[in-house]
Each structure stands twice: as C-alpha cells, then as structure tokens.
Amino acid sequence: MDSSFDSSVGLRAPPAEMALWQTTPALLHAGFGCDPDVAVAALVTGPAGRFYSVDAHGGGEAALALVSRGAESVVVVPLLDPEGAACVLGLKVAALRHLDRLDYLRFIGLRRGTRARRVAAYGLIRAALSPAHRLFWDRHEDVLARGLFTHEADVAQGRLLRNLLRTHLSKAAYRALLYADRPERIAAFDQYIAGRKFWENALRMCAVRGQFRICVEGEASPLTCTEPMAALRRLVEAGPAGCPVWVRAFANDVGVEGALPWHLSALGYPALQRNLDALQVALDPLAPLTTARGFDAYDLSRARGAMTPDTFTRLGACVAAHARTGARLLVTANETAALPLDAGLVRDAALETYVTGCDRAPGGSVRHVLRRA
Numbered sequence: 001m002d003s004s005f006d007s008s009v010g011l012r013a014p015p016a017e018m019a020l021w022q023t024t025p026a027l028l029h030a031g032f033g034c035d036p037d038v039a040v041a042a043l044v045t046g047p048a049g050r051f052y053s054v055d056a057h058g059g060g061e062a063a064l065a066l067v068s069r070g071a072e073s074v075v076v077v078p079l080l081d082p083e084g085a086a087c088v089l090g091l092k093v094a095a096l097r098h099l100d101r102l103d104y105l106r107f108i109g110l111r112r113g114t115r116a117r118r119v120a121a122y123g124l125i126r127a128a129l130s131p132a133h134r135l136f137w138d139r140h141e142d143v144l145a146r147g148l149f150t151h152e153a154d155v156a157q158g159r160l161l162r163n164l165l166r167t168h169l170s171k172a173a174y175r176a177l178l179y180a181d182r183p184e185r186i187a188a189f190d191q192y193i194a195g196r197k198f199w200e201n202a203l204r205m206c207a208v209r210g211q212f213r214i215c216v217e218g219e220a221s222p223l224t225c226t227e228p229m230a231a232l233r234r235l236v237e238a239g240p241a242g243c244p245v246w247v248r249a250f251a252n253d254v255g256v257e258g259a260l261p262w263h264l265s266a267l268g269y270p271a272l273q274r275n276l277d278a279l280q281v282a283l284d285p286l287a288p289l290t291t292a293r294g295f296d297a298y299d300l301s302r303a304r305g306a307m308t309p310d311t312f313t314r315l316g317a318c319v320a321a322h323a324r325t326g327a328r329l330l331v332t333a334n335e336t337a338a339l340p341l342d343a344g345l346v347r348d349a350a351l352e353t354y355v356t357g358c359d360r361a362p363g364g365s366v367r368h369v370l371r372r373a
Helices: 016-023 025-029 036-043 061-067 082-098 101-108 115-128 131-139 141-146 153-168 171-179 182-192 197-209 228-238 244-251 268-274 287-291 309-322 349-358
Strands: 050-055 073-078 279-281 297-301 328-332 345-347 367-372
Touching (some): 036 297, 036 328, 050 061, 061 073, 082 101, 115 131, 115 141, 153 197, 153 244, 197 228, 287 309, 309 345, 349 367
Parallel strands (some): 073 279
Antiparallel strands (some): 345 367
C-alpha cells in the first residue's frame, strides 16, 4: 500500500467518504475499531506493565486505553497505512496534552463542535506536532474541521443504514428497533425485518455502497460483511448505544457520554494525560519483539485478519519465543485453529468468558485470551 504522504487526491472531491479512502485509509479508521476497554479487561493485571499492541485499524484507541491504566510502556504497531496511522496518533497525543476533556471530544468529533472551533484547536496544538505530522495535517485540515471520528468507517456506514431504516420503517418501529429494551428490540427486528425479502435485498444493496474499508475477519458492520441480515440482528441485540461510532451514526451525539471507553471518561482522561509518555509507535511489528525485553501482555487484536497467514504465524512464534512466563495474549479471531497454540501458549477459558461479557462493540467475532506457559 502506498504511503499516505504520496497521495495527491483532494479531500473535497465527491463523494467525501471515497475521497478520504483514496487519500489515506488511516483517516477512515481513526475511531474505535473495537471496544478499547476489552484490551484492558483481558491484559491489565496490575498498576504498571509493558504492553505490545497491534493496531489493525489505525486509531490506536486500545493502546491509549492501556496507557491510561498507568502502563510502564505501550508499544503500538499500526498495520493499516502505518505512516498515516502514526500521524493520527501523533495528532491525538498532541491534542491530549493541550486540550481539556470536553474540548478534546469536540475536536475529534465525539461531541458537537463547530468547524471554526476545531480549526482553532488545531492552531493551539500545531506547534507540538513533528514537522512531518504538521505537514500531513496542514494538507488534511478539512478532516480536522469536521472531526476525526465523523470520518470513521462505521460512522459512514451507519449513516447509510440509519437512512435506510428511517425511510422504510414507521417512527415507532424505528425507535423500538434502536432504543427499546433488548427483548423489545429483538421482537421489533423479528416483526419488521427478519425473513423479509425486501430487507434482505435492501441490506445487500446498501452493503455494496458501504464498502469503504477492507473487510477484516469478524467484521461487525451490517454493511461490509457477507451476511448483513445476521450482522444487523447482532447490532440490534447489542444496542447501538453500546458503541460510540454507532451512537454518532444513529443518535447524533445522544448517549455518546455513556458509551465512551474509560480513558475518555471524566476519571480516565486525566490519567491518560499524565501517562502519555508511555506510548511508543513502531512501524515494524516484529522489531519491538526482538529488540526489547519481554512484554507483560500482547494485544494482537485483529492482526489475524489484517496480516497474511504466514506473517501472523511468524508474529505468534516471535511472541511465544520472547514472552515472559505468564504473559497474556489477546487475539480476535473466529477460528481457534488460527491461534498460535503450538508455540507454548494455552487458552484461558475463564478469562475469555469474562472478556466476552465486557465487550460492548456489536459484532460476531470472538476474543481469545492466551497465556505463555
């Protein structure tokens, strides 16, 4: 994949979502690829530790969640457009250092804010960026003016889905499907959508328009997976308010505060600010494993779907070879055969069950927790 620095596609060319994709994939993945608090629940065992975090989406939010818990160090390895993702992380870190919590949430697009206010906030943090990152964001100021999280792929896809549901459902049915208690949501889905040819065809047509990013293993969005009807049912079961990107897509900020991960909460934000020096970005996924002393925990997230099988196998072998005894490993994968179990790693079934219960992101993927024997 070409570096985002080499692209000359203008952000103002319609349609906006496709222009963003052509410019840099990282800008469509600057938000929550999955629930960041799951990494904390699976991997954090004490007040400090050394963590290795593979970021398959480009937002680095799982790594920031680990940083907020007082980690000694967190090495994050972006896989999707690494140079562009490094610019996204550099911007977030600079904003976290210079903005209070509400201004930060407005700046990144998780709370309402004007374009002028976001541009002014960028002016406050611009000098804190490295020259390369400053050049990148000067060229992408329109993205900043609208807020990073408003470009996140799930938000764009969610708006398509929201418009489809609003157009073809009554107001009562729409509200029951999205905002009622879980049994009522499922009943509304079964009554108005399940088994109807119109909705099967409509979701598939919408899915074609929703292909803004590469499908990865365990894709959660009804607009990018092979079975959109089943994915929509999972979303209805989980409740859209459980994930901030879907809150923005469906409710336009209503409920965002309650859906935020801990590191962006009123308690977590100061802790994140205090410990930002613990965050390190590495562009080579294997180099940190072989040059640093062993990590206490490894978040491989969706690396299985973002890497070739051979590369993922080598990564798993390298982790197993250098991990300390008792170190934890978090992997998101639908097939247990894909896990590096033959490299001295064993599954922790009890912790897997606990982590699954903590996961608020709607999706059908499975979180596996392993330990170094």
